[in-house]
Amino acid sequence: MPANLTPDYLEAEVKFKQAKTVPDKIKALEVMMAVIPKHKGTERLRGDLKSRMAKLKEDLQKRPSISRAEQIYNVKREGAGQVVLVGLPNTGKSTLLSQITHAVSEVADYPFTTQRPVPGMMAFENIQIQLVDTPPVQLDHGEPGLSNLLRNADALVMVLDLTDDPVFQMEVLLEELGRMKIDLVGRTGHPPAGEGYVFLKALLAGNKCDLRKAMEGYRDLEGRFGKTLPVLPISAKEEMNLDPLKEEIYRLLGVIRVYTKVPGKESDRAEPVILRKGSTIEDVALSVHKDFAAKLRYARIWGSGRFDGQMVKRDHPLNEGDVVEFHI
Numbered sequence: 001m002p003a004n005l006t007p008d009y010l011e012a013e014v015k016f017k018q019a020k021t022v023p024d025k026i027k028a029l030e031v032m033m034a035v036i037p038k039h040k041g042t043e044r045l046r047g048d049l050k051s052r053m054a055k056l057k058e059d060l061q062k063r064p065s066i067s068r069a070e071q072i073y074n075v076k077r078e079g080a081g082q083v084v085l086v087g088l089p090n091t092g093k094s095t096l097l098s099q100i101t102h103a104v105s106e107v108a109d110y111p112f113t114t115q116r117p118v119p120g121m122m123a124f125e126n127i128q129i130q131l132v133d134t135p136p137v138q139l140d141h142g143e144p145g146l147s148n149l150l151r152n153a154d155a156l157v158m159v160l161d162l163t164d165d166p167v168f169q170m171e172v173l174l175e176e177l178g179r180m181k182i183d184l185v186g187r188t189g190h191p192p193a194g195e196g197y198v199f200l201k202a203l204l205a206g207n208k209c210d211l212r213k214a215m216e217g218y219r220d221l222e223g224r225f226g227k228t229l230p231v232l233p234i235s236a237k238e239e240m241n242l243d244p245l246k247e248e249i250y251r252l253l254g255v256i257r258v259y260t261k262v263p264g265k266e267s268d269r270a271e272p273v274i275l276r277k278g279s280t281i282e283d284v285a286l287s288v289h290k291d292f293a294a295k296l297r298y299a300r301i302w303g304s305g306r307f308d309g310q311m312v313k314r315d316h317p318l319n320e321g322d323v324v325e326f327h328i
């Protein structure tokens with residue numbers, strides 16, 4: 001029996017053949033299945049379409065939802081916070097990472113050495129902060145993976161080469177960040193960021209301050225951005241000013257460290273609880289256990305109380321370094 005296929009069907013079949021992606025193929029196939037004349041003569045063809053559809057749906061399941069390139073940019077958070085190093089080629093990002101963490105990221109005197117993010121843990125006093133070295137930002141070349149990584153960071157360190165017009169580098173970086181819908185906290189003198197923007201804290205690390213030409217670059221940078229953003233001259237290579245840099249990175253995270261103790265014992269200074277600024281006694285209790293927080297009657301606090309061992313309620317705000325003793 002002849003199939004007598006209609007023009008509708010034939011048109012859908014052309015679309016199916018032209019479709020390049022699995023979802024497009026599925027769409028075209030759905031049309032074919034809807035318009036195909038349903039009689040004995042098309043029975044085999046209909047069966048065929050059905051099995052093609054099953055196969056395509058299977059393909060759709062198998063496909064990873066994000067591309068490999070984006071997966072590479074998925075850096076698992078560790079420690080007290082994730083801080084990403086950003087900069088143009090050759091500014092010293094990988095040198096910095098290798099100096100202040102135990103991670104190794106290739107350093108070379110030519111640009112585009114780093115091809116993928118490299119995480120490392122930076123020890124700061126009694127905590128660890130994760131730093132992530134990244135491939136250089138490129139003008140007009142958006143990398144969706146990099147954009148995701150930056151947007152999800154807790155803070156950014158803009159690594160600038162002081163000997164190579166750092167103000168211009170900063171302008172390029174701000175433009176590229178704008179493209180990623182990222183704005184820096186505290187930056188003023190530009191139109192307000194639109195919908196979908198994230199606001200990140202940032203610090204400007206003016207690198208290569210060991211070189212003679214660096215002083216002028218630092219002055220320009222400080223003059224232009226110093227009022228609104230922290231600017232620090234450093235030398236990653238010669239290890240100059242790296243301790244102040246670490247402290248400034250910690251400050252960027254906007255967290256506090258508090259310590260818990262049990263009655264009659266000293267607190268363990270090696271085990272801080274890390275909380276966002278503005279957290280309360282209840283937040284510390286929650287970080288111990290949900291039930292624990294529910295049962296809490298009061299706490300005693302050493303540090304920011306009016307006196308040591310002061311009794312406080314669960315909504316009492318905490319400060320850096322406070323010691324908390326729970327009573328349930």
Ligand SMILES: Nc1nc2c(ncn2[C@@H]2O[C@H](COP(=O)(O)OP(=O)(O)OP(=O)(O)O)[C@@H](O)[C@H]2O)c(=O)[nH]1
Nearest residue numbers: 090091092093094095108109111112113114236237
């Ligand atoms: N004088 C001096 N040179 C530095 C300093 N930091 C890095 N360099 C040099 O600058 C060059 C680039 O360093 P990298 O650390 O590879 O720079 P990068 O920003 O990671 O480069 P890309 O991965 O290409 O973006 C190397 O030759 C480093 O030795 C510094 O503080 N002082």
Ligand SMILES: [Mg+2]
Nearest residue numbers: 093094113114
């Ligand atoms: Mg690098």
